[in-house]
Amino acid sequence: MKLTKAKINELLTQPECEHNLNKGGQGKNKACAQQSQPGSAQGGCAFDGASITLVPITDAAHLVHGPIACSGNSWNSRGSLSSGSTLYKMGFTTDISENDIIFGGEKKLYKAVVQVINNFNPSAVFVYSTCITALIGDDLDAVCKAVVEKYKIPVIPVHSPGFVGSKNLGNRLGGEALLQHVIGSKEPKYTTNYDINIVGEYNIAGEMWAVTTLLEKLGIRVLGKMTGDAKYEDICFAHRAKLNVMICSKALINVASSMKEKYDIPYIEESFYGVDDMSRCLRNIAKFFNDAQLIDRTEKIIEEEISRMNIQLEPYRKKLKGKRMVLYTGGVKSWSIVSAAQDLGMQVVATSTKKSTEEDKSRIKKLLGKDGIMLEKGNPEELLRVIKQTKADLLVAGGRNQYTALKAKIPFLDINQERHHPYAGYIGMVEMARELCEAVYSPIWRQVRKTAPWDQCEEQKE
Numbered sequence: 001m002k003l004t005k006a007k008i009n010e011l012l013t014q015p016e017c018e019h020n021l022n023k024g025g026q027g028k029n030k031a032c033a034q035q036s037q038p039g040s041a042q043g044g045c046a047f048d049g050a051s052i053t054l055v056p057i058t059d060a061a062h063l064v065h066g067p068i069a070c071s072g073n074s075w076n077s078r079g080s081l082s083s084g085s086t087l088y089k090m091g092f093t094t095d096i097s098e099n100d101i102i103f104g105g106e107k108k109l110y111k112a113v114v115q116v117i118n119n120f121n122p123s124a125v126f127v128y129s130t131c132i133t134a135l136i137g138d139d140l141d142a143v144c145k146a147v148v149e150k151y152k153i154p155v156i157p158v159h160s161p162g163f164v165g166s167k168n169l170g171n172r173l174g175g176e177a178l179l180q181h182v183i184g185s186k187e188p189k190y191t192t193n194y195d196i197n198i199v200g201e202y203n204i205a206g207e208m209w210a211v212t213t214l215l216e217k218l219g220i221r222v223l224g225k226m227t228g229d230a231k232y233e234d235i236c237f238a239h240r241a242k243l244n245v246m247i248c249s250k251a252l253i254n255v256a257s258s259m260k261e262k263y264d265i266p267y268i269e270e271s272f273y274g275v276d277d278m279s280r281c282l283r284n285i286a287k288f289f290n291d292a293q294l295i296d297r298t299e300k301i302i303e304e305e306i307s308r309m310n311i312q313l314e315p316y317r318k319k320l321k322g323k324r325m326v327l328y329t330g331g332v333k334s335w336s337i338v339s340a341a342q343d344l345g346m347q348v349v350a351t352s353t354k355k356s357t358e359e360d361k362s363r364i365k366k367l368l369g370k371d372g373i374m375l376e377k378g379n380p381e382e383l384l385r386v387i388k389q390t391k392a393d394l395l396v397a398g399g400r401n402q403y404t405a406l407k408a409k410i411p412f413l414d415i416n417q418e419r420h421h422p423y424a425g426y427i428g429m430v431e432m433a434r435e436l437c438e439a440v441y442s443p444i445w446r447q448v449r450k451t452a453p454w455d456q457c458e459e460q461k462e
Ligand code: SF4
Pocket: 036, 045, 046, 047, 048, 066, 069, 070, 073, 129, 130, 131, 132, 160, 161, 162, 163
């Protein structure tokens, strides 16, 4: 794939992405086009986005062609789990130096790919370009092609230099690599009438398994997982699925819409968080296949799962009832976690809308009611102000906001990609309720809110 301006514009103006709908598919959302800010882009460049999308392919090697810091920036930043190979956890980089910048890094890259193939026997190698190697003009396509010809192993160039744009654009660039080099490159041994793909779900803390187990019970086969707990070969077969189930809002919308155009595979957009959304997802999949028995089975499974979950949730619901939550997360989670918290009897007093589409925003409005606060900006000052104003009991947000919660002396729960607990599906609801209870009722808060000993002395003097 040539990374041209036209290609980048095409990825930023996906006509089916709600961000662009109000621009008639012509314009592009400001946030999508945002460049990473040097020094404030923790996990934010296009290269990072591409590696988020592709690294969960567990039996492949992921080789970063760039200075070692690019690799260090993204390596192991996500808790995607694997049920098989752990090769994806190895950090490979060409670690280019000043000499390579002057004389070119292609030879070094060729040697590195061969070394990875000889020593680790991967199913495939994904080779990522970064700012420096794109700037010096190393020809990734030619190097990958040369290795493929000699070693007959798929070596996939991923054109993702950080400077081209944001993490979201990087997600789509990773998706482009799959579309151009992987999807449709092999045929499955057999297909069934109930084959689906899951697109844009990365199996953080193993949460996809809570859903795939249910799908298996229903007799639905997940042919291609993109890309949580994926094997390289499964993604090659993805073009034979009957339906794409797209998760994570619009991160891989280019994959879903291109597959619709190229392979005539329709897609639906779903969420695995919260009881209502999980049930709706299963119902929509069953409805798509239009099979009365499957619809029946789905209703039975939903009923069984909900009644089991309700028994487990009872003690937590009592403890969490009426607790006030400020939620700061992105995309689909900005409304799906609201509905999950409300299922637990909690009150979400504010949530973020920073990365939300118009559709997401209207869902949030409906869920929060007229008094709910929709946060466009989520800098620490703003969060502290909202926490104070709403007298919130806890903050649920991404890892870097934990210090804001500490400053406000309220409990914190990590909801983003660095989390260690799975919150998807019915089992995930129980896990989330347990974690929320542990956070809210931790004895540490009594200690933290006490006046400090030196301030006590001052108070006594007064
Ligand atoms: S690709 Fe560029 S922006 Fe991203 S980590 Fe490397 S140098 Fe930084």
